[in-house]
Amino acid sequence: MKALGRWLALLLLAAIGLQLFFVLRLAAMAWIDPASTSFQRSEAFALWRSQGRIPWAQQWRPYGEISVHLKRAVVAAEDDGFVEHDGVQWDAIEKARARNARAAARADARHPPKLRGGSTISQQLAKNLLLSGERSMARKGQELLLTLALERLLSKRRILELYLNSVEWGEGVFGAEAAARHYFGKSASTLTAAEAARLAVMLPAPKRFEKTPQSAYLTTRARAIQGRMASAQLP
Numbered sequence: 353m354k355a356l357g358r359w360l361a362l363l364l365l366a367a368i369g370l371q372l373f374f375v376l377r378l379a380a381m382a383w384i385d386p387a388s389t390s391f392q393r394s395e396a397f398a399l400w401r402s403q404g405r406i407p408w409a410q411q412w413r414p415y416g417e418i419s420v421h422l423k424r425a426v427v428a429a430e431d432d433g434f435v436e437h438d439g440v441q442w443d444a445i446e447k448a449r450a451r452n453a454r455a456a457a458r459a460d461a462r463h464p465p466k467l468r469g470g471s472t473i474s475q476q477l478a479k480n481l482l483l484s485g486e487r488s489m490a491r492k493g494q495e496l497l498l499t500l501a502l503e504r505l506l507s508k509r510r511i512l513e514l515y516l517n518s519v520e521w522g523e524g525v526f527g528a529e530a531a532a533r534h535y536f537g538k539s540a541s542t543l544t545a546a547e548a549a550r551l552a553v554m555l556p557a558p559k560r561f562e563k564t565p566q567s568a569y570l571t572t573r574a575r576a577i578q579g580r581m582a583s584a585q586l587p
Contacts, residue, residue: 374482374498379505381481381514385412389518391480392526399524407524409534415513418528419543423512424581425552431473434512435585439474439503440496475499477515508587516540521554522562535565549578 388396396406427434433441471479478498483491502511521531528540528551536547543551553573554561561570 371497375501375505377482378478378498378502382506382510386481386514386518389480390482391520392518395520395524408526409524409530410517410526411529411533412517412527413529413540415509415516418513418516418540419532419548420586421545421548421581422516422528422532422540422543422551423586424584425545425548425577426516426555427473427512427586428580428584429549429552429577430476430555432580432584434473435508435587437472439472439478439499441472472499473515474502474511476519477511478502480518481514512587519555521551521558523559525558525562545578545581546574549574549581552577 392408392410396408400406431441475495478501479495482498483495506514517527517529520526521528522534525531525534531551532538532540532543532547535551536543550570553570561567564570
């Protein structure tokens with residue numbers, strides 16, 4: 353029993369140490385621009401294993417050097433309550449859970465369910481910065497804890513800046529500057545409203561949409577997002 357107690361104590365100390373490590377890394381990001389994220393490193397390793405090379409395009413741009421159109425488009429498309437919530441939209445998570453349960457009930461072996469998330473920009477950033485792509489209740493719980501810490505340690509403006517500079521926009525394409533140059537041959541600071549809306553619409557599945565940049569869905573959805581951009585609130 354004593355040995356078991358010692359092991360449990362060690363596990364508890366390790367868990368506390370890991371959380372402290374995560375919190376300190378998030379706190380440092382108030383001033384330090386991360387060179388890469390956990391998600392980016394995972395993607396780079398997958399590309400190296402499949403292709404024997406690591407295509408990587410990313411150039412950091414300060415918040416003020418990213419088009420306001422792109423900021424509005426991303427908020428409108430990904431998280432229209434970004435400036436108001438505390439990092440988590442619990443009603444959106446519950447709606448996503450209900451949709452996924454219905455999808456799973458209708459699915460079969462040949463047609464697996466298409467699952468949807470209810471993640472905010474803050475949740476996506478917390479996950480991409482520090483966590484793996486694993487899907488489990490434990491990882492989701494860790495994501496929520498990191499999101500709440502992120503919201504308390506960093507300003508909304510900094511969270512959006514980190515997100516726009518690190519999010520994936522295609523195979524080996526990370527951040528707004530790389531995306532703007534990859535798809536439009538220009539800087540992220542000069543994106544038009546239409547271009548910004550199209551980039552924002554790609555975010556749920558960038559590698560899929562990269563292969564069909566002129567699809568009817570992208571065009572229709574981008575027009576809808578462009579119509580909502582004027583009312584999107586920015587930090």
